[in-house]
Amino acid sequence: MKVTLDDVAAHAGVSLATVSRVLGRRGSVAEVTRTKVLTAMDELGYARSTLLHEAPRRLVAVGAPGNPEHWQVQVCTRVATALQDHGLLITRPPVETEPEPLEVAVRAGAVALVTPTLTSLHTTIPCIRVDEQSAVGDEDANGDIIAARLDLGGGMTTAFEHLQAIGHRRIGLICNDSGELAVQLIRRFRAEHPARNLGVRLDDWIAQVPKSFSGGSRAVLDLKDATCTAVIVQSALQLHGALHGLRNRHLQVPRDMSVVGFGDAPTMKFTGPPATVLGLDVDGLSNALVGATLQTLRISSTGLPSVPPVFRPRLIARTSTAAARQ
Structure with missing residues (x-):
């Protein structure tokens, strides 16, 4: 039977x-506690590739979650390049929805997984990742190493404040029909929406659809029929679809519907009209993941901050948002 981290913790009494x-x-661990953990590992027969830190060329898995957003792909590319510059070998397995590629990487000797996913993957190697700001602690219950936090609540508040300032109250959300990011966006949408205490059924203003052009096209018209005057859209594909769907109904952005995207993909500057977005600090997130990886693998002697850095999406106002029509 496979020995897990839970087994080691129970055996060591920690x-x-x-x-x-x-x-x-x-972090700080008393030497007696460290000895208990290592002894428990030996007694249970638990082996972990990260203990082989003297290997000259270690393999690190850098993976985006299944069906990733553009910003997650950008983060993975920057992280992989930086770790290669430190002499590490890199593999790029997809993670979360397809566990087999990651398992293959582990069997091939990967000593750590670095990923911008927001959920634990229950790996047998250290998982260095991003978490949502509302989660507690710098390590979750599965022992993941949280390198940075994403303040989705703050980002949603920023979008709401922008839209409210130009007269919008009936604001909808278009998001993916699966994935942890969609779950967190919905939770924050409900918690931060300016109409949350007005007896409005906010679920009527949430459209969960496939991450696709057609999904966005259909969703925006449903929300328009639900009397929304503005929408926040999770993916670039959905946003392009939303703009197309409105044009097909002879509606104009932003005159008839204001649109805010999540993440500043390169195409967002060239939509018709250019999209207002909640931009993410891709470089900051990447640097935090790289720093945590180097410290975990003992390549860098610089300790991790006691509290992971928090990154709040910032509003990049373009011309897809305008004052609500009276």
């Missing part, structure tokens, strides 16, 4: 987070 700190060589 928490899962403590086991993670010992294996990841981060």
Whole structure:
């Protein structure tokens, strides 16, 4: 039977987070506690590739979640390039929806997984990732190493404040029909919406559709029929579809519907009209993941910050938003 981190923690009489700190060589752990964890590993027959830190060329898996957003792909590319510059070998398996490629990478000797996903992947190697701001602690219950936090609530508040300032109150959300990012966006939409305390059924203003052009085209018309005057859109594909759907009904953006995208993909400057978006600090997120990886693998002696940095999406106002029609 496969020995898990939970088994090691129970055998040593410590928490899962403590086991993670010992294996990841981060944070303060008493020597007696460290010895208990290593002894438990030996007694249970648990082996973890990160203990082989003297290997000259280590393999690191850098993977985006299944069906990733453009910003997640950008982060992975920057992280992979930076880690290669430090002499690490890189593999790029997709993660989350397809576990087999990641398992293959682990069997090939990957010593860590670095990913901008917002959910734990229950890996047997250290998982260095991003988390949503509302999560507690710098390591989750599965022992993941949280390198940075994404303030989705703050981003949603920024979008609402912008739209409210120009007269919008009936604001909808178009998001993917699966994935942790969609789950978090819906949760934050409900928590931050300016009409949340006015007896409005906010679920009527949420359209969960496939991450596709046609999904966005259909969703925006449904929300228009639900009397929304503005929408926040998760993916670039959905946003392009939303603009197309409105044009097909002879409606104009932003005269008849204001649109805010999430993430500043290169095409957002060239939509018709150029899209107002919640931009993400791709470089900041990438640097945080790289720094946490180098410290975890003991390549860098610089310790991780006691509190992971928080990145709040910032509004980039273009011309897809305008004052609501009276």
